[in-house]
Amino acid sequence: MAEADLSDPRRLRAEIRAGRFDAPTAGVGGDALQANLxxxxAADAADxxxxxxxxPRPCPLLAVGAPGDPSLPALGEGIDLRHDLPRYHVWKTGELAxxxxxxxxxxxxxxxxFALGCSFSFEAALSDAGIPVRHQDAGRNVAMYRTNIPTRPAGRFSGPLVVSMRAMPAADAIEAVQICARYPLAHGAPVHLGxxxxxxxADLAAPDYGDPPDIRDGDIPVFWACGVTPQAAIVEARPDIAITHAPGHMLVTDxxxxxxxxxxxxxRPTIT
Amino acid sequence: MAEADLSDPRRLRAEIRAGRFDAPTAGVGGDALQANLxxxxAADAADxxxxxxxxPRPCPLLAVGAPGDPSLPALGEGIDLRHDLPRYHVWKTGELAxxxxxxxxxxxxxxxxFALGCSFSFEAALSDAGIPVRHQDAGRNVAMYRTNIPTRPAGRFSGPLVVSMRAMPAADAIEAVQICARYPLAHGAPVHLGxxxxxxxADLAAPDYGDPPDIRDGDIPVFWACGVTPQAAIVEARPDIAITHAPGHMLVTDxxxxxxxxxxxxxRPTIT
Structure with missing residues (x-):
């Protein structure tokens, strides 16, 4: 039997739904947008x-489902969020259960x-511009840190802004600001540098999430709002149940x- | 007799031409673009x-005159460069004569x-965005430095890139990159930061041109290509004669x- 074409988002989701693909989604789905889930x-969704x-910087909303409806037609045909991600985490009262x-x-x-934008899009744009994305080159996860910058609370949801850090030469940082500003749905421009x-x-070598970074001589650290921020807010809010994607195992859209x-x-009004 | 309206660029140039205004042009000419001259x-102009x-970063060309023609119709009606700047410097074989x-x-x-873009436009845009422009607040000239970055030589013209430095908090630096990228004719995005x-x-406190900077706790230094670069290239090239504006005494356009x-x-094809 021929292998399914995993660069086609619909076929990839069909493979996932059939239980034949449960790996990280980096590198599959072709050039399709991937999303945090x-x-x-209902008690917590409004907040x-x-x-x-x-x-919006750490939590860029791509689409919100109707209550009880596991589809997200704005993001792809036939998406069923009950089956279509390779791996899920289930949280009960703020703890991974x-x-x-x-x-x-x-x-x-x-x-x-809720589908939220992730950093994949802007990292691809940086790579295309010849800007080093050092954690990818090293085959590691990006380094992420809790900051002393509070997010704006809403109901029970609150907590610190979590940032991801990418180190690069200053000229690349200046170009990265301009590139990433064009991707507000993928966290947008950096929130800090230097x-x-x-x-x-306190210590770049000791990230709160992800792997320690590779920082070279002459690099400046550049910090982006990170999609771990809403996960930290969920831990803080302790909802009776929350389901998220497992890290790296994203929703692949059309x-x-x-x-x-x-x-x-x-x-552009529609997916073509 | 009524005072002339110095916020009108044509009236301002008429006052200058009549010898009644020879002061720096900061704050006059209304919102008109100002330019380095x-x-x-002919022997040196082509190079x-x-x-x-x-x-183009340090030397953004706004307009080039026809040989022998002291007007610049692209920049304003009736400009006569022989009279219309408040003060000029005359250089002979690379020395201020x-x-x-x-x-x-x-x-x-x-x-x-040659009319070249200057930093006035982007400094106004930064101020409008609430970003501090510390040398203006302190009533000083901006700090400028010769770098180890060579410009691309052309004929006898060569030399180091000269940069101006403005210190500001990192979040302002990130916004400044995005704002200034929209003004390529005013030196564009920064060339370095950090x-x-x-x-x-070697020492920010000892600039090569201008005044020592005001740097506050938490500021990051941000560096822009500077219009002093072509002046340094003229000193290097030692042309028999070169005439420039005196610092701060700019060509005020329409x-x-x-x-x-x-x-x-x-x-937009024309000045309206």
């Missing part, structure tokens, strides 16, 4: 929506799903990543 | 034009004039500064 019950809208490859039996008719102590980071801003901000 | 004989085209308020008797029919040693600057990019890059 958060699923909450979380307000939290995302108040904190279970790792799953399918959440059909946990779905409730009050559940609301001295880490100014945002409450939207070409390089056209996501135009499509999702309404300049 | 370089005048060279200098190539030098500017090869080094004379300070003048009029250069009519030095004009030759092979002379070519560690000055990486571009050959072009609204905030529309200069559109008008001069041809999006």
């Amino acid at each position: 958060v699923i909450l019950g 979380f929506l307000r939290y995302c809208q108040a904190n 279970e790792r799953r490859t399918d959440i059909a039996d946990l779905w409730r008719d009050d559940m609301v799903s 001295d880490p102590a100014l945002i409450g980071i 939207i070409p990543a390089d056209r996501a801003e135009a499509i999702l901000t309404g300049i | 370089v005048i060279l004989g 200098f034009l190539r030098y500017c085209q090869a080094n 004379e300070r003048r308020t009029d250069i009519a008797d030095l004009w030759r029919d092979d002379m070519v004039s 560690d000055p040693a990486l571009i050959g600057i 072009i609204p500064a905030d529309r200069a990019e559109a008008i001069l890059t041809g999006i």
Whole structure:
């Protein structure tokens, strides 16, 4: 039997749904936009929506599902969030309770799903511009840090801004600011650069999440708002249940990543 | 007799031409674009034009005069560069030979004039965004430094990139990159930020031109290509004669500064 074409997002989701693919989604799905997933019950969803809208840098909203509806038609045809991610994390009262490859039996008719932008899009744009993305070159996860910058609270959701850090020469940092400013749905321009102590980071070599960074002579550290921020807020809020993607195991959409801003901000009305 | 309206660029130039205004042009001419001026004989003009085209960051060309023609119709009605700047410097074989308020008797029919963008436009845009421009607040000249970055040579014109430095908090630096990238005719985005040693600057407190900077706790130094670069290249090239504006005593054009990019890059064909 021929192998399925994993660069086609719909075929990839079909493989995932059939239980034949449960690996990280980096490098599959072709050039399709990938997204972070958060699923909450109705009691928490309204506050979380307000939290995302108040904190668009760490929590760029790509799409919000209708209550009880596991599809996200704005992001792709036939998406079923109960099956279509390779791996899920299930959180109970703020603690990681279970790792799953399918959440059909946990779905409730009050559940609301949130797809949030991730850093994949802008890292691809940086690479295309010849800017080093050192953790990728080293085959590591990006280094992430809790800062002393508070997010804007909404209901029970609050907590510090979490940032990812990429080190690069200053001229690359200047170009990276300009490139990333064009991707507000992928965390946008950096939030800080230079001295880490100014945002409450004591030691770059000891990240709070991810792997220690590779920093070269002449590099300047550049910090972006990070999609771990909403996960930290969920831990803080302790909802009875929250379901998220497992790190690296993202929702693969039908939207070409390089056209996501135009499509999702309404300049282009539909996925073509 | 009523005072002339110095916020009107044409009236201001008429006052200058009549010898009634010879002061710095900061704060006069309303919102009109101001420009650096370089005048060279035909023997050097072709090389200098190539030098500017090869080094657009420090030498953004706004307009080039026809040989022997002291007008610059692209920049304003009735401009006569022999009279219309408040103060001129006359350079002979690379050395400052004379300070003048009029250069009519030095004009030759092979002379070519170059109007180059200056930092006034982007400093106004930074101030409008609430970003501190500390040397203005302190009533000082901006700090400028010779770097170890060579410009691209053209004929006899060569030399180091000269940069101006403005210190500000990192979040402002990130916004400044995005703002200034929209003003390529006013030196564009910064060329460096962070560690000055990486571009050959030993001591920020000891600038090569201008005044020592005001750097606050938490500031990051941000460096822009500077219009002193072509002056340094002229010193290096030692042309028989070169005439420039005196520092701060600029050519005031008819072009609204905030529309200069559109008008001069041809999006808008004429000054209206």
